Amino acid sequence: MICGFDYGTSNCALGVSQGSNVQLVTLEGNHTFLPSTVYALDRDLITESVGRNIQEQQAKKAFVESRRNALTRAQRARYEEDIDDNDQVLFFGREAFEEYFQWPEDGYFVKSPKSFLGGTGLRTEHINFFEDVVAAMMQNIKQRAEKQLGEEITHTVIGRPVNFQGIDAEASNRQALEILTAAGKRAGFKEIEFLYEPIAAGLDFEAKLIxxxxxxxxxxxxxxxxxxxxxxxxxxxxxxxxxxxxxxxxxxxxxGNDLDIRIAGKHLMPLFGMDSTLKNGLPMPTQMYWNAVTTNDVSAIATFNSMETRNQIEQLRLDASEPKLIERFLLMREEKQNYHIVRNAEEAKIALSEIIDHRVLMDYIEAGLETSITREALAKSIExxxxxxxxxxxxxxxxxxxxxxxxxxxxxxxxxxxxxxxxxxxxxxxxxxxxxxxxxxxxxxxxxxxxxxx
CATH class of the missing domain: 3.30.420.40 (ATPase, nucleotide binding domain)
Structure with a gap:
């Protein structure tokens, strides 16, 4: 069977032809799109899952050989965390969000992995891991679709942006397409082609033109x-x-992720001290706040999670004119709630498409913590x-x-x-x-x- 596969930054969708009509396959509940998220009980269990789901034996053998260290760590994680072979260890889509919201500090959460593809300066182990994240998601979506259709999908056209990254676009695009191709093969697609996403969107529209x-x-x-x-x-x-x-x-x-980041930075980070001052009257440094919400940048998140940033926040708590705001920021960091904050920003953006004022509730941080965002204020923040x-x-x-x-x-x-x-x-x-x-x-x-x- 042949399909079109939109492996999107925010959502994934898969379509097949039924006669002369195109049908989008239901992937989760009644939804034909699945959020591009995965939550794992341990990072290395993502790699283990990919290996277990590769069907072609030679490909499986080559994968196991190339991921020996990660697979050994996965076995150790199972032993230390008492995870049974039959336990569910990976969660996708809305279920991944639910697990992350409930256990943010216990597992490994990835949102929008497509944002990382084509990044410069990535070591081989990073590229391998991105391949595994993408492959795990593709395997899951393909399996869901085949269960719905009752038929194996063998050929696909996958959408691609014009440029994955802005720096050294040619090398970036080549690396990203190699990752998508490797992941697609491990998901079980025998033939893979690519098409620019805006052209694909145009082809769908063209069928309706008279x-x-x-x-x-x-x-x-x-x-x-x-x-x-x-x-x-x-x-x-x-x-x-x-x-x-x-x-x-x-x-x-x-x-859209960049819009969410701007909304989170301008409207939600002030609740954590971003616009406050130090005791000496100087403004609070802002880069650590932007690092917290720039969830589509590996280096920004790595910096935010570093011990150096933790020490910086501790020092700023002592120097701040409003130390309680910095304590709230430190708690948010320790409990890994920054992805939840960006999700709040995305929800605000969606809500403000319909209404002109939206209230953001952040009880998961602190009882009663909330703020309001107007459509006018949103417009200014995303300029x-x-x-x-x-x-x-x-x-x-x-x-x-x-x-x-x-x-x-x-x-x-x-x-x-x-x-x-x-x-x-x-x-x-x-x-x-x-x-x-x-x-x-x-x-x-x-x-x-x-x-x-x-």
Missing amino acids: ENKTVLVVDIGGGTTDCAMVRMGPEYVVKDDRSHDFLGHTGERVG PPLERMLQLMTSVIEQAGEQPDLIYMTGGSAKSPVIRDAIQQCIGNIPVLDGDHFGSVAAGLTVWSQRVFR
């Missing part, structure tokens, strides 16, 4: 914003060679990443050398009226249409899979 249009496709994903200018419609959809229809594309590592998104849109229009007839928006953050208003002000009075914010990329990848594997 006349030809030049469309600016804007895909604001969790980790990247990707734009494509595409000629599409009844005259183009029947063509096998679409290379001349794609007039330009841009992409950068700025997406820097939003400006970068708008630059990508204007750049692809310049590449194409013409204005679009309409703008097609997809991706979770594309629902925000703040973003839509900014686009209209920047690009002009061009119709803006919505796609399935969580399923259009998977649907387009499925359409393409039927072409490349037919």
